[in-house]
Amino acid sequence: MTARDEEDTARVTDGPETDWTEANQRYLSAALARVRVRLERHAAKEPREPAPEEEQALEEAAAALPAPAALERLRTLFQLSPFERDVLLLCAGMELDATFAPRCASAQGDPRRPWPTFGLALAALPEAHWSALSPSAPLRRWRLVEVGAGDTLTASPLRIDERVLHYLAGLSHPDERLVGVLEPQPPPDMLVPSHQTLARRILVLWAQPPKEGFPVVQLCGPEEADTRAIAAAACTAQGMDLYRIHARGLPSGQDEIPLARLLWREAALNGGALLLDCHGLEPGDTGHMGAVLRFIERARGPLLVSGRERLRIPGRAVSTFDVARPTPLEQRQLWSEALAPVASASPELIARLVTQFDLVAPAIRDASAGTWAYGGEEELGRALWEACRARARPRLDDLAQRLEPAAVWDDLVLPEVQQQVLRDVLTHVRHRSRVYETWGFASKGARGLGISAMFAGPSGTGKTLAAEVLAHELRLDLYRIDLSQVVSKYIGETEKNLRRVFDAAEEGGAILLFDEADALFGKRGEVSNSHDRYANIEVGYLLQRMEAYRGLAILTTNMKSALDPAFLRRIRFVVQFPFPGPAERAEIWRRIFPRDTPTEGLDYARLARLDLAGGNIRNIALNAAFLAAEEGTPVRMQHLSRAARSELSKLDKPLTGVGFD
Known part of the structure; x- marks a missing residue:
């Protein structure tokens, strides 16, 4: 006892x-x-x-x-x-x-x-x-x-x-010396069935511990809340309290052994177990990792270790359990229970939420709070959708730039073929749950289920604008990741940066826009040194995460010809953004000014003679609007002429053949 x-x-x-x-x-x-x-x-x-x-x-x-x-x-x-x-x-x-x-x-x-x-x-x-x-x-x-x-x-x-x-x-x-180091973990209100199974497996493991004591239990999963809930449930069923220590709180050096003994003494006095939380600890962090391994080696009672990655723990009996997020079926059940008091929460609404968002039980409860105040299903659906979107923002805002998707289809001037491919992307995102889960394609294997797209074309041809249109249509957050900033010269750092981005985005299913894919992709030649080999590993890791990502990941590049065909085969959609011709440029000029912008005497056919991409056209229109605002007049051709001269000077192009002179 x-x-x-x-x-x-x-x-x-x-x-x-x-x-x-x-x-x-x-x-x-x-x-x-x-x-x-x-x-x-x-x-x-x-x-x-x-x-x-x-x-x-x-x-x-x-x-x-x-x-x-x-x-x-x-x-x-x-x-x-x-x-x-x-x-x-x-x-x-x-x-x-x-x-x-x-x-x-x-x-x-x-x-x-x-x-x-x-x-x-x-x-x-x-x-x-x-x-x-x-x-x-x-x-x-x-x-x-x-x-x-x-x-x-x-x-x-x-x-x-x-x-x-x-x-x-x-x-x-409680020992005052451990305040802020040791945190009691209450048992969870409930566990989804797959997590209950893991808690029971831990109990079976503890039922007949060997003579040397309880084996170390390692819980590996992306969500810290899930691993803590399983550990707390197992300890409660065993008749023990659970106390959490974060790995970064462990000291090193001369204070290491005294604190470890105080922690184990406190656990023993309370009849409890310790949970060493290694989430957020990188394998390359040798200082903290060394303290973690030494603490585990000195364990004198029931110890659970949680983290995303498995730790290699020499000299100790270790049992490792992989903790996955709740399955789509379990998430549906969680949503149904959380929304049970709300009459307007239909199964179709819940199915849409589960299709897009991959939430754990506490997140679903938080998102459902206050839903009783909403009336019809449409109002409720909007509120829940926005609450789910907001869940992932704090984690992603530190890693990428969030773009506010205000663009609509009318803002996008592209040939019909490219527009149709973009609409196909929308179709895949909207109906992936039905095809993967209901129709059983996911049971054939998880490989290749991620929806990925490559937007290729010269700068200013609308690649980012198209991503904004998709995000606006899907009512999802759009995050731009500059791959030139993510790629690191240090071995393993690029994969670590990419992992942080995908892990943070997984919960909300945001659209990830990886700019400057040329910084990472390129034609693979013969591996002549270790740097070539690790560069290929980085590319493979990115494609692997894109294939597994449940949201939409978009890569942009200015040089499609520089990409390895083997990589292109692993991307589901490739959209070529052509440089606009005169007809397309004239259409861009017609649509570039907002409805409330006063204009007068604009000759779109003459403006279309400017051999510029959509991004440059937008710069000219914006600068001309400021010039007109200064004069207190509508936007006229003379304002566009001045703005065009400024824009063309940046590009080292002459203002000829347009008739502005």
């Missing part, structure tokens, strides 16, 4: 808990009285024989306890010998009984030493042994007592640790 089991026995109601507290105090008082008598006998130079009255009082106090006393639990937890237990009581008496100080002074024959020492304990207490105060023995190893400054070890003052003193008195007071 664990310490938690014994506590639960006593804490069925307020009455039994109060009874145990009072009985525990009587038992502690009787135990202290027995040690006090030992001191008196030693001062009087009497033999160290048991005192019948004190022994009988102790037995009666033990019989009155509804559950084992805190002193006996502590003795069992740390395997204290009878002498070590009495040394601990000797130190506790100094704090709880005012008569102990003069008795210690009298027993040592020196009024200047009114405190317990190891020498006094060896002389006055029965079954004494020298090894009790060695650094590896329980009293000092687990910091139950502290040795003060003195000329010799036997003459140095001894003092009980404050946390241990509270425990003996029956008070559950």
Whole structure:
């Protein structure tokens, strides 16, 4: 039976808990009285024989306890010998009984030493042994007592640790030195069936632990909340509390061992297990990783380790469980339960949410909060959709630039073939759940289920604008990632940067726009050195994540010819954005000015003679609008002429054949 089991026995109601507290105090008082008598006998130079009255009082106090006393639990937890237990009581008496100080002074024959020492304990207490105060023995190893400054070890003052003193008195007071390091983890309100299965597997593993103790349980998954919930559920079922430590909170150096022992002591006193949270810890972080591995090696109780990646833990028995996000079916059930009070929450609405967003249980509960205030299904659907979109933003905003997609189809001037491909992209995104899940394509394998697109063409031909149109149509966030900033010269850093982006985007299914794909892609030649080999690995990793990403990932490039055909085959859609001809440029000029912008006398056919892409046309229109605003007139051809000269000068192109002169 664990310490938690014994506590639960006593804490069925307020009455039994109060009874145990009072009985525990009587038992502690009787135990202290027995040690006090030992001191008196030693001062009087009497033999160290048991005192019948004190022994009988102790037995009666033990019989009155509804559950084992805190002193006996502590003795069992740390395997204290009878002498070590009495040394601990000797130190506790100094704090709880005012008569102990003069008795210690009298027993040592020196009024200047009114405190317990190891020498006094060896002389006055029965079954004494020298090894009790060695650094590896329980009293000092687990910091139950502290040795003060003195000329010799036997003459140095001894003092009980404050946390241990509270425990003996029956008070559950956390160690102040661990505030901010050790966090209690309450059991989850519920677990989805796939996670319940993992919690049961942990219980089976713990049912018959080997002689050396519980094996280390490693939970690997992308979501920190899921791993914590499974760990807490398993511990609760085992009758243990769970306490979380973040890997970055572990010290290194000379403070490493003392803190580790305090942590394990606290877990033991509370009858609990520890969860070492390694989420956010990178494998290349050798400093923290070393502290993590050493902490695991020194584990002296039930330990669970959570993180995205598996750790290689030498010298310990380790059982690893992979924790996936809730399945689409489980997410539907979570949404149904969260929206049960809302009559307008139809199965179709829930299906749309599950299709787009990959949320864990706490996120679904948060997104559903306050939905009772919305009336019809359309209003409810918009509110839930926006709440789900907002869930992923804090994680992605630190890694990429969020673009506000305001562009619509009418803003996009492209040949019909390219527009049709873009509409096909929309079709795949909208109906992927039906095709993959309902129609069973996902059961044939997860490879290639991600929706990826390549937008190729000269600068300013509308690649980013097309991405905005798709995001606007799908009502999704659009994030632009500059691959030239993501790619690193250090081995492994590029993959780490890409992993952060995809992990952050997975929850909300945002559209990822990877600009400057040329920075990473290129024709693969022969591998002549290690840099070539790792460059190919980086490209392969990006394509692998794109194929597995449940949202839409778009790559843009100015040079499609520079891309390896083997890579292009792994991208589902390729859209070539041509440089606009005169007819397309005239159409762009007609659409470039917002409806509220005043214009006068614009000759679109003449403007179309400017051999420029859509991006340059937009710059000219915007600059001309400022010139007109300064003059307080509508936008006219003379404003566009000045703006065009400025834009063409940047491109080193002459303003000829247009008729502006």
